[in-house]
Amino acid sequence: MINNIEIIKAKTTKINDVDFDNLKFGHVFSDHMLECKFKDGKWETPKVVPYQALSLDPSAKIFHYGQSVFEGMKAYKDENENVWLFRPLDNFKRLNISSKRLAIPELPENYFMDGLKTLLQVDNEWIPQKGGSSLYIRPFVFASGNGFHASPADEYTFIIATAPSGAYFSGKVKVLIEEKYSRSANGGVGYAKAGGNYAGQFYPTQLAIDKGYQQVIWTDDNTHEYIEEAGAMNIFVRINDTLVTGPTSDRILDGITRKSIIELAEAEGIPVEVRKLTVHEVVSAAKDGSLKEMFGAGTAAVISPIAGFGYKGTDYDLPELENTYASSLKKRITDIQTNKAEDPFGWRYKVE
């Protein structure tokens, strides 16, 4: 542990105003946050400070040039008050992979890990214990240096903020397979958790919502024949008993939930294929009845089942199965995450 993480406590707590039985996702923020700046060529030692507004010059590059990356994580509290993270080093590594692509300086591992652990100790009371709830953790780095010149900033700010949260989505979603808009380019930043990847999704998603869907299935920008992601999640398709997901690439995020699902499914004896998946194959499988399930996978929702999809003006409904991969895999992962089951993979990480 870094011994000198300074802790500046909030003068009052907001925790008594929070209804922990009715938490939405990411709308209530804990009392403290971790903060450090990159200045004069190096990262300063992180501090725990009260969760508070940030003051930025109007020329700060975050407002103009989109230099920002983030991560999504969750902390869980078990019945013995132990606090758990899920594969946190993978989030740390991916944050730096994202930062590198966005020309943002990479963080030292102990600043991230020790900073996060210290923050969770200070705000321990904010970590919900109720089933389905968790403390959503949002590490992010953005360009706080100033100037209108289109070049990387000379100052960056790293923050970890947290939000006690209920489940992200409720119910099954209907999705639209995208034929016009795209999420990412070959040689672009699609594999990074970069702010700009999300902003570009909002308008096409709104068009899909206007047509009666809740999410977009992203396809490759060149042919729109390959299925790549589901909204802001990775996508899995079950054809007969085989689970299929696309390979990661410079267009597809290397999702931690995605790779955990692949490992878990393989360990459970489910046939898994990581390969390119065409729209044609999914539509054919929907027509002949071999398409059993589709679901999105990501930290926020864990697994988000899909009820049906639209493509070229036709809607395809998925069958309503009794025992789905989606529900059994979601239970397996969340049981591991919340210390309700053995963790043969070594994914769970105790905060102490």
Added chain:
Amino acid sequence: MINNIEIIKAKTTKINDVDFDNLKFGHVFSDHMLECKFKDGKWETPKVVPYQALSLDPSAKIFHYGQSVFEGMKAYKDENENVWLFRPLDNFKRLNISSKRLAIPELPENYFMDGLKTLLQVDNEWIPQKGGSSLYIRPFVFASGNGFHASPADEYTFIIATAPSGAYFSGKVKVLIEEKYSRSANGGVGYAKAGGNYAGQFYPTQLAIDKGYQQVIWTDDNTHEYIEEAGAMNIFVRINDTLVTGPTSDRILDGITRKSIIELAEAEGIPVEVRKLTVHEVVSAAKDGSLKEMFGAGTAAVISPIAGFGYKGTDYDLPELENTYASSLKKRITDIQTNKAEDPFGWRYKVE
């Protein structure tokens, strides 16, 4: 004009600290800025306020989801103290085109135009008169609403900030034709002046700088065979006496300097071709001597001449001509912009 634009004057001025004879680009900011917020479903009336730090919650969506767009403009002061803009309505329209793609609410025209004119009147003293200098104008809109949910914000902030500036680039640049990284996807946001388009360019540009170049020539993400943009500018190539530039698309910005150059060149009798331009064609032309010039075009630099380019490990130098299209077209445009020449196109816009 909107009659009720409130003006809150700065208590002191910074103008006496500024060396107007040695201005860099976008490093010194004027005393005031225009600001208005989109709240409860509508844009509030803009105000002129002191240029000052912005206060934002750490969950403000600009930090996480890259919802931001901007414009670049310039104001010029002629020898009679008249103040001129260049095609400002085109900037206004493009800002809204960008906003729409980023799911940001569009601005009313009079908020933009009357707000800008009021700001320029208040900060009239900040508009440089010296040749080559101008007041760089940066209108931008960003997501200031809060929450970690990946969806459009419920609050936005529109600001126009200004910076008295000298020339953007000096000298000719050496560029690298990109074979791996990309700026934009088909169906993406490349045609918008969205923050994320710029952040994604910084790392590949840094790699090019490390190899001894100053800028990247962007090619299409699918084949890297088509030439699309030069750094953050549009690109023109002169082959023999013909000026060639790529057509605008969803990957290429509809540059105001670009389209002005096309119109000006045509009016001067220069053959202009707006068509797809391949790397192969440019390399062949460099080899057989028919490649006479290459230059970038954008508001900041107006025209930025290219001295040579690298491609697949070979460097190609362009000839040093006496009378270039780059220098004559730059003079023609800046003479129109600064009221030193007739404006048969109706581009110049008097601020009064």
